[in-house]
Amino acid sequence: MTEHADPVTTPYRPRATLRDVAAMAGVSMKTVSRVVNGEAGVTPQKVDAVRLAVSRLDYRPNVSASALRRSSRRTAAIGTVLEDLANPFSSALLRAVEDVANEKRVLILAGSVDEDQQRERALVRAFTERRVDGLIIAPVGEDQGYLRTEMEAGTPLVFVDRQPQGLLADCVLSDNEAGARNAVHQLAEVGHRRIAYLGDLAIIPTAQQRFAGYQRGLLECGLPLDPAHVVHDLHTIDDAARATTALLRSEGAPTALFASQNLVTIGAITALQELGLEQGVALFGFDDFPLADLLKPRVSVVAQDPAAMGRAAAELLFERLDGERDRPRRILLPTTTVLRGSGEIPPGRP
Amino acid sequence: MTEHADPVTTPYRPRATLRDVAAMAGVSMKTVSRVVNGEAGVTPQKVDAVRLAVSRLDYRPNVSASALRRSSRRTAAIGTVLEDLANPFSSALLRAVEDVANEKRVLILAGSVDEDQQRERALVRAFTERRVDGLIIAPVGEDQGYLRTEMEAGTPLVFVDRQPQGLLADCVLSDNEAGARNAVHQLAEVGHRRIAYLGDLAIIPTAQQRFAGYQRGLLECGLPLDPAHVVHDLHTIDDAARATTALLRSEGAPTALFASQNLVTIGAITALQELGLEQGVALFGFDDFPLADLLKPRVSVVAQDPAAMGRAAAELLFERLDGERDRPRRILLPTTTVLRGSGEIPPGRP
DNA sequence: GACTCCCCTGACAAGGTTGTCAGACGCCAC
């Protein structure tokens, strides 16, 4: 093993500035600025000289300094505050935002809040300290009033997934209530009369809406609401699996399950498989998930479209940035009921 | 429906600056700066006066201006260039990076490249124009030499998932070759002699390594490499499903499949289910995926750990930022062979 | 040939902040 003669001696060449380019090209800094920004009023010779210096020095304009000075004071970056960048819902949404932003040559700062109000505030603060041009937020807390200052300072805000509290602002939501209601109708139509509700943390607004839809669905179908068939506050796959097992082993067990969220659905499936009941108990999930149609039975769901939400939110935001001054808008995206099999299992099967 | 009297008249109050705070508190700007930054040498009375003004005006320091002036010139933001923020691999990795960065109070700029070299360069350029403190990159192109300038300017670079070309820099990789090799060994041990390779785009370095591992595995097990059982360039679920169907319908069809990537595995499963062969043909996938253990049969995989990759990459990056000057380091993360069932199906079942 | 007019160009200031430094002030000792 011969030793390398040259262990990565990075020569360290500090970044060139406008001043350096100007010096090399023999023009004033302002002229370089003009060339770099494509402003008119520079003779072709000088343009060439500047271009040459730029490429020789590998000059990169400092966007922060530029934004500081520019009258628009735009940084061409937006902040995105989501639940958890690693979950499929958040990441699909983020990706859609990115695609819209990318067309406008705007960058994305992103962060996860993990259902933590403090973290939401900290992220928003960090983003506004960088003077992002706008914010897309999936709000957590009970109160977004603290964001009023940002709106007054001219930073447009768009909320996704959940409505802001204590603040009027654009938002993009799924029709959670209608979606849950539809699922219940579907299960009732097949003949179920004992439909259990497996819900996420009850403090989460979307969970509340889905529960409301569940209740309304029961009411409309003339079914009683059995408190023994309602479980809230399931936030992990394991929680959900345990709760499902308990439910199905109980006296007067439900013949159908409505799972109000992704992970809850998966937990329910796990439990059903363990009990060997996956073909005997109907299951409807809220939120689609990859592979739902490769499982046996294939899983029926009420699907949201996170990418559409992200796209809509980003579009609202950019309209605001383009000067739209209307009152806050509220976009309610419909859900899609996807019948794949598990939701159509009739009651009374082994 | 009564109309709102007040249609969102946002009063527009521009953001307060250091100057405004100083004026209100009756001190110099420098003193405000001292208080805000927790520097010593300010009398308690003045501190209070400043604090009061800060909260009255809801002052937010302008981090960009601050970074511009500070000698360290740190922006407390890093850029992350990944394949596709919406795919589980990238998003798990990103999330891990975020968690490490968050501890250091550093923000994340993120973008997707979608296997597009141009896009990689554009993102890197956009990030460096914002003077991010460092970059984490899953490189696409054949040549990352263009990044030498960034390194020389003192911006640390860490590559993930794939090795950079034409540049010496820190990187974090999965041991793709060993992982693929192990899968082949496993399949051979159960008795398979006709193991097909279903591969992603052949230009992707990780795909090449996995193919190399597959070849090596065959060699070590004394099995012939049958060109008819090798398919490259499958990049979508549909591609993979079609290729799988074709393979299994062919003369001398393989008795086991090695799928070199997530989507390819899923495509293969789809095809197997359609042909009713999921219990008759062994399947090993590279990359774990959610629900792999809820399918029937449960899917055996060679699992990477994207979160560990992200964490390792972020830690390397922050070490560099803390002044580490060693030669570039290369971290090779082992893969885990997860036997769940599909990989243990013996040959010769219906 | 004198005078506009217009096009280029650079000097200068400003954007929000921090680093430097010298001065003001209070206090003590001689």
Added chain:
DNA sequence: GTGGCGTCTGACAACCTTGTCAGGGGAGTC
């Protein structure tokens, strides 16, 4: 009362840009 020291404070410059504006020069007009 003066000198000296240490603490607190603000004036000023600087970071890297861009906006403003006035001056220089060439072309065109009478």
